[in-house]
């Protein structure tokens with residue numbers, strides 16, 4: 121049977137993608153941030169999953185105004201890279217995992233998650249920047265991907281409870297898949313940032329650190345944090361952190377913290393990163 | 403406050419729309435079927451709602467293969483008529499109810515229904531044929547409409563429990579809307595029919611009648627009927643009946659049966675129709 | 685809950701359109717969707733082969749379209765609501781197209797429907813019918 | 817649960833993009849989405865007014881685009897992820913564009929970020945700031 125072997129959390133700042141694509145990772149501004157992912161790239165080489173379920177949000181790159189799904193899952197063979205206005209990032213096409221994805225989407229609908237099923241999807245920096253951070257710049261991505269797009273841009277976003285519950289349902293569904301696969305779940309976005317209005321540039325490192333602590337140790341408390349609190353304390357775009365709850369829900373009650381990294385700033389954003397593994401026999 | 407004053411259930415056979423559009427309603431084949439809706443047209447004149455929430459399914463007319471939402475709600479000002487291959491039906495454009503619709507979609511997401519929000523939607527026979535049956539052929543539809551599209555075409559469809567629960571949440575949300583509006587909920591599709599394969603033409607009138615009885619009197623039992631049972635007993639397309647459960651959930655525990663009509667056939671389909679009102683003080 | 689794609693296989697003369705079939709039938713169904721505009725219907729009917737070759741369909745899917753073999757289209761991932769755009773382009777009604785998938789001609793099929801439709805007795809299970 | 821569109825109004829210098837704003841900002845944001853292709857970016861930059869007149873935007877929305885007044889675009893239903901397609905067309909980074917909505921220039925804004933970002937103290941509530 122398939123099993124979830126790890127959860128990854130990471131910010132998905134577009135400027136980080138641009139820094140990689142333009143070869144600026146050694147510049148003074150960027151070097152400390154990329155240094156924080158060196159451990160992770162090595163760890164990933166030793167723990168490369170067959171499939172990564174990447175929970176992310178589209179930033180008006182594929183979905184526009186016409187149709188706004190709360191939860192959408194990509195079940196296609198592959199996913200092209202969006203042009204977000206700068207031309208598409210020069211990264212490999214993302215390979216899908218149609219068999220696990222159809223099983224997963226179907227399982228979730230049967231568990232009363234009202235999924236939107238995508239036979240076509242182009243993915244933006246929300247999904248590709250985490251891949252670049254964890255895999256570097258290979259010619260071909262070393263893992264297959266199931267994109268899970270969450271609406272975090274438009275209020276109302278799905279509740280914290282709903283996101284944690286979705287993660288738990290993903291865990292159950294993966295364990296019911298007959299093929300023997302090593303599956304990771306990635307939660308992307310955050311941490312504190314605000315990229316609009318007179319309050320732009322807001323960073324709240326104490327909030328970010330407490331969020332990481334709670335995510336590791338007591339996610340059941342975190343699920344009741346009102347979205348208004350994220351918006352006030354972590355900036356209007358900080359509400360992206362609810363996507364980390366989906367990842368956490370997929371890991372079971374107790375986890376080991378393999379790695380943690382924090383850095384301010386990347387562009388307008390506080391960068392946070394965790395590698396978690398489900399605790400054995402828990 | 404807004405309130406739900408009635409529920410309408412009716413089949414939405416495309417040939418019925420064609421018969422209306424081509425002026426064939428007086429032909430021997432069609433006359434008895436249309437006669438069954440005479441009561442309803444008169445009743446609607448006396449009970450015209452400000453807004454009808456029409457639960458229907460798209461038949462590969464607007465949504466294709468690319469994106470398949472489980473539950474999608476149209477919040478636009480108006481909805482154009484699909485070309486389903488014969489040219490668009492010559493009926494008026496459907497007027498939306500953006501204020502109630504945004505309130506409703508937002509409420510449902512806050513209640514952990516993972517809605518897809520539609521700022522653009524074209525509607526097909528699933529929505530327009532019920533309107534023609536209830537309103538005849540006016541120059542302008544006499545009510546505003548909130549389309550609620552349910553995936554019933556692709557397995558897995560949402561469960562019966564989920565559909566009934568969605569109806570209940572719609573009821574709660576409508577009652578929390580501040581404007582004083584008369585709102586109906588329509589459940590469309592069904593009854594028994596199969597339009598593909600060697601078993602095409604299947605009709606099961608005893609099933610249809612029992613379904614109507616249960617829908618009126620004990621919907622809480624009906625919600626556990628497996629979709630497989632609909633497919634076997636009511637034909638592969640009979641599973642559309644789960645949309646009637648959404649309507650029923652929106653009416654509260656007890657209802658009065660104002661009207662019932664049954665007719666076989668319309669094209670490949672068993673036609674069923676109910677008008678229900680919430681029981682006072684129940 | 686684990687999806688059960690096998691549960692439908694005992695229903696006689698019936699193809700249930702599953703999420704798995706959206707992968708198999710993707711290009712066939714998208715071709716059908718393209719016939720929702722009058723321009724495309726005209727262009728398709730004027731030169732069917734050329735139009736079909738614009739789609740990444742299998743040869744079997746294309747041949748089934750050319751033959752208007754709706755059962756074969758179902759077998760290859762088609763769904764009847766998509767296929768409806770094809771038979772609508774031909775000016776056929778649902779009854780005319782649907783009846784071709786049965787062992788009746790359209791007159792016999794229509795007569796069956798007027799007489800109350802296909803009786804479910806004997807049509808619940810392949811096993812029951814000795815087909816499985 | 818009744819949606820609460822008022823709850824965000826006390827956050828200073830912040831516009832929360834709600835489902836209601838998807839109605840108000842529809843055409844403005846769709847215009848921005850159109851800039852996801854190089855052809856459209858070239859065409860827009862060559863003659864901005866003509867390109868904008870192809871969209872059913874309000875005059876205020878069009879003028880805000882011409883002025884690159886991102887705050888005014890937000891006030892008129894714009895969302896920053898849509899607006900990003902506009903400032904990307906101009907070759908601006910997020911920091912360059914975002915800083916224009918603050919009372920700092922880009923150097924000051926960048927310096928603030930490098931120093932740890934905008935401190936939340938004093939930025940939690942309009943009431944607290946005496947703005948409401």
Ligand SMILES: [Fe+3]
Pocket residue numbers: 132177179246309310360
């Ligand atoms: Fe993001």
Ligand SMILES: [Fe+3]
Pocket residue numbers: 414459461528591592642
């Ligand atoms: Fe239907």
